Amino acid sequence: MSIMTEERKLDFERTLPISLVHKPSNDSVLLTDYVAQSHHETLLGAQVPRGHGLYQENVLDVTGYDIAALVEICRQACFAIAHNQFGLSLKENRYQFLFRELKSNITSAALDVVHPRGQPIRVVVASTVEKVLRSEKRTSGLTWRFELSDPMGIEIAVIRIRQNFVDRGQWKRIREAMCRQRGVVFQSAIEIPPESELLPSEVGRWNPQNLALIGVTCLGNHYEATARIDPRHPVLFDRPTADHIFAMIQLEASRQLAIYSAAKSLNVDPFKLKVNRCEAVFQSMGELNTPTTLHAEVSNNRDGRSGAHVDIQIIQGERSVSTFQIGVIEI
Numbered sequence: 001m002s003i004m005t006e007e008r009k010l011d012f013e014r015t016l017p018i019s020l021v022h023k024p025s026n027d028s029v030l031l032t033d034y035v036a037q038s039h040h041e042t043l044l045g046a047q048v049p050r051g052h053g054l055y056q057e058n059v060l061d062v063t064g065y066d067i068a069a070l071v072e073i074c075r076q077a078c079f080a081i082a083h084n085q086f087g088l089s090l091k092e093n094r095y096q097f098l099f100r101e102l103k104s105n106i107t108s109a110a111l112d113v114v115h116p117r118g119q120p121i122r123v124v125v126a127s128t129v130e131k132v133l134r135s136e137k138r139t140s141g142l143t144w145r146f147e148l149s150d151p152m153g154i155e156i157a158v159i160r161i162r163q164n165f166v167d168r169g170q171w172k173r174i175r176e177a178m179c180r181q182r183g184v185v186f187q188s189a190i191e192i193p194p195e196s197e198l199l200p201s202e203v204g205r206w207n208p209q210n211l212a213l214i215g216v217t218c219l220g221n222h223y224e225a226t227a228r229i230d231p232r233h234p235v236l237f238d239r240p241t242a243d244h245i246f247a248m249i250q251l252e253a254s255r256q257l258a259i260y261s262a263a264k265s266l267n268v269d270p271f272k273l274k275v276n277r278c279e280a281v282f283q284s285m286g287e288l289n290t291p292t293t294l295h296a297e298v299s300n301n302r303d304g305r306s307g308a309h310v311d312i313q314i315i316q317g318e319r320s321v322s323t324f325q326i327g328v329i330e331i
Contacts, residue, residue, distance in 0.1 A: 021076040040129040046073040048121040054235040062115045074146045086139040096171040099247035101162040102280040110156040190231040203256035204270040212253040223261040227292040245286030258326040262308040265298045277327030286321040306330040
């Protein structure tokens, strides 16, 4: 299937090159096409896999959209746009992309939509670069607004992402100094975590290998969890050379704690809950092989539907790694 743009058809028949979206294999690529409409505007095609190991994990579920899959589509678009339209060389893999901020909202209609059985889930992504930072005569940061819709033009979500780009040589020196200061070994072998104490159903998951939390304790409306960072996971940990906890791992751990805590607070089945809103600020590098805890506070939902609002902070020692504000609604 193709849809018309002002310049040509948007193609859903193949995926973009793995190097363009910083992925090690084709099965991780969600983008199918790319059309630059102006220097700051881009149209992209994407497809959410129906049999993915993490995104849309329940292969029989044909309802709604997984917010993590939509964020990953946009994250891959960031790479493609930065390389193709803002002069960041792809040949030398010269730059470290740093995720700084995320704001994402899924429409109520998109959460309730029933996808036709046996049909692919296709997404049209309209990207606008809202802010450009430059230093040392190159692009050093971008802020994007992504408007996601289905091929018929029905709105799915609006997602904003802010990233910075650091020369890899400079990044390595920064990280080596940072690790020395924190008393950790830079790029040391990543430890295999213990098995989770949770059932996957407690966090709205089906596969126990997708659990990103070891255990959760509760005191009133406060929940505390220990992160489970598993380097064997092919989606959350797609690069064995990682030197920090990726933003998408933090997102998944936070999503799981939000579902767990909202389900307990509302006394509902976790599978009856969906994340419709997520805002995140990534404040410092999360170190691997370091105890990482998540602290959640549950309050009333702010979106009008039955559900909950969950504030989460990810902490290592006394240092804040990131903060999340997550909206969870009943479906």
